[in-house]
Amino acid sequence: ETGVTxxxxxxxxxxGQQVTLRCSSQSGHNTVSWYQQALGQGPQFIFQYYRxxxxxxxxxxxxxxxxxxxxxxxxxxxxxLELDDSALYLCxxxxxxxxxxxxxxxxxxxxxxxx
Amino acid sequence: AQSVTQPDIHITVSExxxxxxxxxxxxxxxPYLFWYVQSPGQGLQLLLKYFSGDTLVQGIKGFxxxxxxxxxxxxxxxxxxxxxxxxxxxxxxxxxYGKLTFGQGTILTVHx
Numbered sequence: 001e002t003g004v005t006x007x008x009x010x011x012x013x014x015x016g017q018q019v020t021l022r023c024s025s026q027s028g029h030n031t032v033s034w035y036q037q038a039l040g041q042g043p044q045f046i047f048q049y050y051r052x053x054x055x056x057x058x059x060x061x062x063x064x065x066x067x068x069x070x071x072x073x074x075x076x077x078x079x080x081l082e083l084d085d086s087a088l089y090l091c092x093x094x095x096x097x098x099x100x101x102x103x104x105x106x107x108x109x110x111x112x113x114x115x
Numbered sequence: 116a117q118s119v120t121q122p123d124i125h126i127t128v129s130e131x132x133x134x135x136x137x138x139x140x141x142x143x144x145x146p147y148l149f150w151y152v153q154s155p156g157q158g159l160q161l162l163l164k165y166f167s168g169d170t171l172v173q174g175i176k177g178f179x180x181x182x183x184x185x186x187x188x189x190x191x192x193x194x195x196x197x198x199x200x201x202x203x204x205x206x207x208x209x210x211x212y213g214k215l216t217f218g219q220g221t222i223l224t225v226h227x
Binding site: 041044 | 207
């Protein structure tokens with residue numbers, strides 16, 4: 001059974017640019033959640049996708065957007081990058097029905113640095 | 116507002132000593148509760164979870180946690196710490212649709 005994978009591992013971007021991060025969910029999982037973890041902080045919920053539809057969103061601006069594909073993999077897109085977007089971006093997958101919580105399994109993360 | 120608080124930013128214990136990491140939650144109803152561990156530069160590994168039922172929950176790596184409704188707490192314990200347990204530990208709570216709210220984390224240092 002393959003766990004959650006994320007790519008790339010590290011990324012350096014310039015302020016104002018756009019970035020796409022990718023996540024492959026664990027086999028059998030239909031739900032993907034994205035979190036932002038700033039240095040020294042706990043992860044903050046960005047949004048969740050369930051069967052290709054957004055299923056909840058945290059307090060992040062619209063320039064943070066996402067997609068989920070039919071194979072349940074997912075992308076996180078961030079437009080107009082700001083310095084404060086520098087963080088570890090974590091993807092988590094779970095097997096759940098909509099509005100039902102279940103344990104989430106995390107990938108290793110993508111470290112984004114904005115200069 | 117829903118919140119999870121970990122009062123201790125950094126804890127140091129000697130190898131072989133017992134460990135307790137504190138977690139308090141503030142939710143309108145009883146949340147689902149989790150403990151995760153994160154090694155430097157890594158993702159989060161699930162240690163244990165509480166959904167309902169028995170208030171003492173067993174997890175992986177010899178960890179356990181006790182849910183206490185009266186104290187709004189979900190403290191993580193281990194009777195004997197190993198050097199490999201050094202990491203950062205996160206308590207998290209959730210209600211609907213899988214949004215997890217994390218505490219700020221507790222860094223555990225283990226002295227030989």
